[in-house]
Amino acid sequence: MEQDDTKLQFDPHGNLRHLLSLRGLDAKLLTELLDDAERYLTTPGALPARNQSLAGRTIGNLFFEPSTRTRASFDLAGRRLGADVLNLDVNTSSRKKGESILDTIYTLEAMHVDVMVVRDAGDGVPAYIARNVKDHVSVLNAGESDVSHPTQGLLDLLTIRQHNPDFKNLVVAIVGDIQHSRVARSASEALQTMGVGELRLVSPPALAPDPERFPGARIVDNIVDGLRDADVVMALRIQRERIGNLDGVPGIDEYFAKYGIHHENIKHAKADVIIMHPGPMNRGIEIEGTLADGPRSVITKQVTNGVAVRMAVLNRIGKMMGAR
Ligand code: ASP
Numbered sequence: 426m427e428q429d430d431t432k433l434q435f436d437p438h439g440n441l442r443h444l445l446s447l448r449g450l451d452a453k454l455l456t457e458l459l460d461d462a463e464r465y466l467t468t469p470g471a472l473p474a475r476n477q478s479l480a481g482r483t484i485g486n487l488f489f490e491p492s493t494r495t496r497a498s499f500d501l502a503g504r505r506l507g508a509d510v511l512n513l514d515v516n517t518s519s520r521k522k523g524e525s526i527l528d529t530i531y532t533l534e535a536m537h538v539d540v541m542v543v544r545d546a547g548d549g550v551p552a553y554i555a556r557n558v559k560d561h562v563s564v565l566n567a568g569e570s571d572v573s574h575p576t577q578g579l580l581d582l583l584t585i586r587q588h589n590p591d592f593k594n595l596v597v598a599i600v601g602d603i604q605h606s607r608v609a610r611s612a613s614e615a616l617q618t619m620g621v622g623e624l625r626l627v628s629p630p631a632l633a634p635d636p637e638r639f640p641g642a643r644i645v646d647n648i649v650d651g652l653r654d655a656d657v658v659m660a661l662r663i664q665r666e667r668i669g670n671l672d673g674v675p676g677i678d679e680y681f682a683k684y685g686i687h688h689e690n691i692k693h694a695k696a697d698v699i700i701m702h703p704g705p706m707n708r709g710i711e712i713e714g715t716l717a718d719g720p721r722s723v724i725t726k727q728v729t730n731g732v733a734v735r736m737a738v739l740n741r742i743g744k745m746m747g748a749r
Pocket of ligand 1: 568574607608661662703704705
């Protein structure tokens with residue numbers, strides 16, 4: 426997304442209209458969204474929070490790349506706010522027959538879809554759609570190539586805040602395929618806005634990021650240096666679908682030994698470290714299964730928080746629509 430597109434996210438009154446990136450969202454807005462999300466969390470086993478703030482609105486889920494958690498949580502979030510939710514089946518949609526993305530969007534607009542939730546492998550697709558929809562439509566980015574995944578960034582920020590809200594004194598280590606990770610990009614944008622103490626990006630040299638994409642972060646290739654005294658460790662999947670050439674990427678055993686999060690290296694982090702993973706997880710590659718299931722893991726909490734932050738974003742968009 427171009428820098429100027431960050432402005433595209435707001436309506437003329439400064440209200441959030443599209444969520445395309447966490448760039449351009451200040452600490453106040455991020456905090457408000459997390460506070461709103463907290464209000465949707467109920468204790469396990471209790472009925473989930475719901476209201477009718479989006480009653481009469483229609484949300485279209487357009488996922489042109491695979492998804493489990495993001496798609497399911499946008500679906501549940503919309504329904505729990507009383508909206509109609511349309512899950513477009515991409516495998517049988519006309520885009521497969523060569524229809525352009527805008528023709529698909531215009532078709533959904535004609536059916537009175539108010540919110541388009543879009544995941545696509547192409548850079549800039551959510552912003553392109555946002556520039557072309559009618560004034561009454563909002564676009565939410567649900568994962569854009571290796572560029573951005575803003576609701577994932579929000580749920581990660583919420584999960585970290587629940588562990589320790591003192592961002593300025595936190596050391597966060599993101600470990601794995603940073604170069605191709607939209608999750609790392611959005612988490613990094615959100616954490617820098619909140620003034621994180623130190624952000625370390627740990628990866629094999631072949632998967633190291635372009636430093637310009639991660640201003641303020643420290644790029645590290647030794648896992649022990651990366652994990653030392655960390656408060657938060659986030660493991661990432663290798664994005665094989667985005668890597669043309671695997672030359673230089675360690676094989677599975679070497680990768681797990683050197684860059685996987687396991688019982689041996691996690692000892693270098695703080696004793697109360699939290700372990701995160703956005704899913705889908707490859708046990709025995711980027712994370713040891715017993716750590717993923719262990720007491721330091723907040724991976725299922727991230728999933729729960731994912732529904733809550735998507736409700737918070739949808740609710741905010743719904744209010745903006747109501748105020749028009
Ligand atoms: N689910 C996350 C994403 O869509 C992470 C991943 O796929 O590895 O980016």
